[in-house]
Amino acid sequence: MDNKIKTDETQYLNKTLYAMEKSLQTTKSSIKSTNKSLDSVAQNWGDVRLKTDTYSGIVETAASIRQQQQMLSERENSKTRAERRFATLTKQIDKPYFARIDFSESTSQHPEQETIYIGLGSFSDEKNRFLVYDWRAPVASIYYDGGIGNVSYITPDGTQEANVTLKRQFQIEDGVIVTLFDTEEAIGDAMLMNALSGESSTKMKSIVTTIQKEQNKIIRNTAADLLFVQGAAGSGKTAAVLQRVAYLLYRYRGKLTSGQVVLFSPNQLFNDYIDNVLPELGEQNMVQMTFYQYASRRLPKIDVETLQERFEHDAKDTPINLAKGSLAMFDAVTAYADHLNRSDMKIRSVMFRGEPLISKERISEIYYQYNDNYKLGQRLEATRDTLMRILSSQVGLEVRKDWVELTIENLSKQEYDELVGAGKVRIGDDQETDAAARTRLAQLGEGPKEREFASEKAERQFLSRQIVTQSLRPLARQIRRANFLNINAQFIDFLRQAHHYFDLKSFNIAESDWLAHVETVIASLRAKQLSLTDTTLYLYLYDLITGKRGERDIRFLFIDEIQDYTPFQLAFLKFSFPRAKFTVLGDLNQAIFTKDNATNLQVDFSSLFDSERVESVKLTQTYRSTQQITDFTKYILRDGQDIDAFNRDGQKPVLYTLPNESEMLSKLRLQIQQHAINQDTTAIITKTRADAQTLATALGDKKVTLIQSENQRLAKGMIIVPSYLAKGLEFDAVIIWHADNSRYGVDSERRLLYTVASRAMHTLTLLAENSGSILLDTVPTDLYEVNNG
Numbered sequence: 001m002d003n004k005i006k007t008d009e010t011q012y013l014n015k016t017l018y019a020m021e022k023s024l025q026t027t028k029s030s031i032k033s034t035n036k037s038l039d040s041v042a043q044n045w046g047d048v049r050l051k052t053d054t055y056s057g058i059v060e061t062a063a064s065i066r067q068q069q070q071m072l073s074e075r076e077n078s079k080t081r082a083e084r085r086f087a088t089l090t091k092q093i094d095k096p097y098f099a100r101i102d103f104s105e106s107t108s109q110h111p112e113q114e115t116i117y118i119g120l121g122s123f124s125d126e127k128n129r130f131l132v133y134d135w136r137a138p139v140a141s142i143y144y145d146g147g148i149g150n151v152s153y154i155t156p157d158g159t160q161e162a163n164v165t166l167k168r169q170f171q172i173e174d175g176v177i178v179t180l181f182d183t184e185e186a187i188g189d190a191m192l193m194n195a196l197s198g199e200s201s202t203k204m205k206s207i208v209t210t211i212q213k214e215q216n217k218i219i220r221n222t223a224a225d226l227l228f229v230q231g232a233a234g235s236g237k238t239a240a241v242l243q244r245v246a247y248l249l250y251r252y253r254g255k256l257t258s259g260q261v262v263l264f265s266p267n268q269l270f271n272d273y274i275d276n277v278l279p280e281l282g283e284q285n286m287v288q289m290t291f292y293q294y295a296s297r298r299l300p301k302i303d304v305e306t307l308q309e310r311f312e313h314d315a316k317d318t319p320i321n322l323a324k325g326s327l328a329m330f331d332a333v334t335a336y337a338d339h340l341n342r343s344d345m346k347i348r349s350v351m352f353r354g355e356p357l358i359s360k361e362r363i364s365e366i367y368y369q370y371n372d373n374y375k376l377g378q379r380l381e382a383t384r385d386t387l388m389r390i391l392s393s394q395v396g397l398e399v400r401k402d403w404v405e406l407t408i409e410n411l412s413k414q415e416y417d418e419l420v421g422a423g424k425v426r427i428g429d430d431q432e433t434d435a436a437a438r439t440r441l442a443q444l445g446e447g448p449k450e451r452e453f454a455s456e457k458a459e460r461q462f463l464s465r466q467i468v469t470q471s472l473r474p475l476a477r478q479i480r481r482a483n484f485l486n487i488n489a490q491f492i493d494f495l496r497q498a499h500h501y502f503d504l505k506s507f508n509i510a511e512s513d514w515l516a517h518v519e520t521v522i523a524s525l526r527a528k529q530l531s532l533t534d535t536t537l538y539l540y541l542y543d544l545i546t547g548k549r550g551e552r553d554i555r556f557l558f559i560d561e562i563q564d565y566t567p568f569q570l571a572f573l574k575f576s577f578p579r580a581k582f583t584v585l586g587d588l589n590q591a592i593f594t595k596d597n598a599t600n601l602q603v604d605f606s607s608l609f610d611s612e613r614v615e616s617v618k619l620t621q622t623y624r625s626t627q628q629i630t631d632f633t634k635y636i637l638r639d640g641q642d643i644d645a646f647n648r649d650g651q652k653p654v655l656y657t658l659p660n661e662s663e664m665l666s667k668l669r670l671q672i673q674q675h676a677i678n679q680d681t682t683a684i685i686t687k688t689r690a691d692a693q694t695l696a697t698a699l700g701d702k703k704v705t706l707i708q709s710e711n712q713r714l715a716k717g718m719i720i721v722p723s724y725l726a727k728g729l730e731f732d733a734v735i736i737w738h739a740d741n742s743r744y745g746v747d748s749e750r751r752l753l754y755t756v757a758s759r760a761m762h763t764l765t766l767l768a769e770n771s772g773s774i775l776l777d778t779v780p781t782d783l784y785e786v787n788n789g
């Protein structure tokens with residue numbers, strides 16, 4: 001690199017660093033001074049005189065407290081602002097920027113050359129001159145999108161043309177330029193190579209300096225209601241989408257908070273894996289959850305099928321499973337619920353003391369007395385109001401009943417006191433000498449404070465109203481919670497009727513099979529267990545009946561690994577987040593739950609949106625693995641041709657075929673030693689949890705952590721993990737345990753084998769008993785080594 005360039009750039013860097021340092025000092029002293037003034041406000045609290053004897057005194061005290069509160073909160077705010085700025089600046093000083101572009105806006109007559117530097121956040125000096133631009137600023141898009149020459153970029157006011165004359169990339173460490181180079185491409189391969197050559201870790205990193213053009217499209221898209229990102233394993237879907245969250249928070253700053261962005265992730269280990277990226281970018285994490293968490297927390301009394309159960313017992317594409325996960329079923333529930341507007345709502349009586357206080361027939365009458373225009377939610381609301389009125393009017397009737405009289409007779413002293421009000425004592429209490437009465441008297445001071453009743457009748461009347469009101473209170477709660485609707489019975493009724501609402505034949509299901517299946521679901525519901533599919537059905541029906549309108553505050557929803565969702569679940573999410581824009585990521589080749597039908601998913605889900613507002617981006621370049629590993633894994637798929645490996649060299653994958661498990665175990669131990677020397681993060685991936693447990697015991701190596709539940713943390717170093725928990729993660733080295741027909745012997749396991757193999761970045765080893773899986777037959781033999789010893 002030209003010395004002059006280096007000198008000039010160093011000068012600019014020093015100037016920037018100097019300005020940042022200065023700003024850091026100012027911020028530091030402003031934190032100090034707000035701290036001081038916070039202290040003085042705190043001291044002033046001592047001066048607030050509590051005058052509570054007169055009305056005007058109370059008003060004066062309140063005003064003075066309010067004033068102190070205001071001062072306190074203003075100063076707290078400016079302290080938080082200053083602290084945030086301090087944190088950002090400290091980060092910026094470390095790496096102020098990573099790129100520079102020179103360009104002119106070609107529309108103007110005399111284009112003026114502009115130079116901007118791009119970094120993690122923007123920075124301007126005291127004179128408000130921008131020394132660094134945020135990577136998310138519209139103009140920074142030029143850096144990611146194109147090479148030298150004419151380019152256009154989107155601004156909030158429309159498209160802007162520009163002519164780029166220079167693109168320069170920097171690596172700055174500890175305030176010193178380590179490398180800088182000019183490039184003509186979007187992002188130079190050298191920079192990308194550098195970014196990719198790092199070791200993997202248990203935490204994903206941001207890709208802000210090397211975002212690729214196609215990824216930039218995903219990140220900056222604001223027009224689509226549904227953005228569909230389809231990409232091979234390791235093509236940076238997750239990486240791009242996390243950058244997108246950061247972008248959106250910047251683009252809509254002041255209007256959008258991280259709490260309004262939700263990410264549905266494949267498992268909780270994955271949440272742990274990605275939770276550093278946004279903080280690294282200076283943003284707060286969005287809300288992250290799994291679909292299981294979302295669904296199961298709404299049904300706390302039911303055991304919802306876990307990820308492991310779903311993968312190991314329920315992953316079959318039976319016609320019934322396909323039907324239950326389909327949009328046809330979603331429409332069936334909608335139609336069934338619609339019919340409940342006219343009849344068939346399952347209703348329970350409101351019970352009191354073992355008897356119906358308001359009978360189910362009466363409630364049903366009320367429920368259906370409203371005209372056809374009422375929706376289910378409004379019907380419920382109106383019924384609730386009427387029932388509450390009935391309940392209140394019931395008090396007058398109940399007070400005359402014998403049970404009330406009896407209760408009064410049997411009231412203990414404590415119960416009596418509680419009824420007439422805490423601290424109040426009954427006439428004559430002072431004559432009593434029991435310990436409780438004495439204590440009460442001591443607390444109340446000399447002389448009993450009595451609640452005087454004009455007569456015994458008045459006392460009785462008061463008591464009976466109190467007793468009845470208290471006993472009816474739980475009923476009021478039940479009515480408010482709509483307990484008079486029998487949702488379980490309704491759900492069962494739906495299942496029994498469902499075949500009238502969708503076409504069994506189009507799913508090749510015989511009516512008798514459907515009905516038999518329904519009985520098994522009913523039995524499991526009685527045992528308080530539901531599959532995830534049934535849970536979603538249940539919740540949708542519940543929401544329709546109760547008129548839930550979804551979480552309207554959520555503006556952006558991201559779904560990772562969409563191929564593991566059913567169309568029904570996606571439709572349910574759309575229903576549940578009606579105002580959110582959706583970004584969904586998927587690789588149909590990594591569908592590990594539904595095996596055949598994943599390909600219809602895109603069509604199905606898109607059909608729920610206005611077609612004009614659906615966009616899709618396809619990523620074919622992969623970044624995770626070496627060329628050798630990508631070439632190998634893509635052939636496991638039947639249609640993996642359009643996956644492009646990134647040109648990064650490594651060893652060919654090795655398949656060890658060994659005569660028995662004990663030989664496999666010895667080979668595994670050797671591999672573990674090797675990877676330990678290289679300090680690689682290594683995952684030994686088994687197919688099931690049982691396999692993982694057995695292997696961990698057989699191996700008996702304390703340095704290898706067994707991950708058997710998604711609630712665990714991702715350990716550093718070596719882990720044994722079942723396939724479905726490895727989703728979305730990556731490791732320097734992957735060892736596939738039992739890469740043979742005993743685990744991967746049928747075509748429907750092809751995607752699973754691809755998914756686990758594609759977790760590897762640098763080394764991939766397959767351990768097989770006797771011979772390798774039949775699924776490897778599609779891989780050309782020159783793409784891997786076979787070793788039988």
Ligand SMILES: Nc1ncnc2c1ncn2[C@@H]1O[C@H](COP(=O)(O)OP(=O)(O)OP(=O)(O)O)[C@@H](O)[C@H]1O
Nearest residue numbers: 207210211212233234235236237238239623624728
């Ligand atoms: N533009 C980029 N610059 C540098 N690294 C990148 C870039 N894009 C992706 N990567 C890296 O490639 C790896 C794979 O990315 P990511 O996990 O986002 O892929 P994915 O498409 O979500 O994969 P999968 O479907 O297998 O879960 C990560 O280590 C990521 O940091």
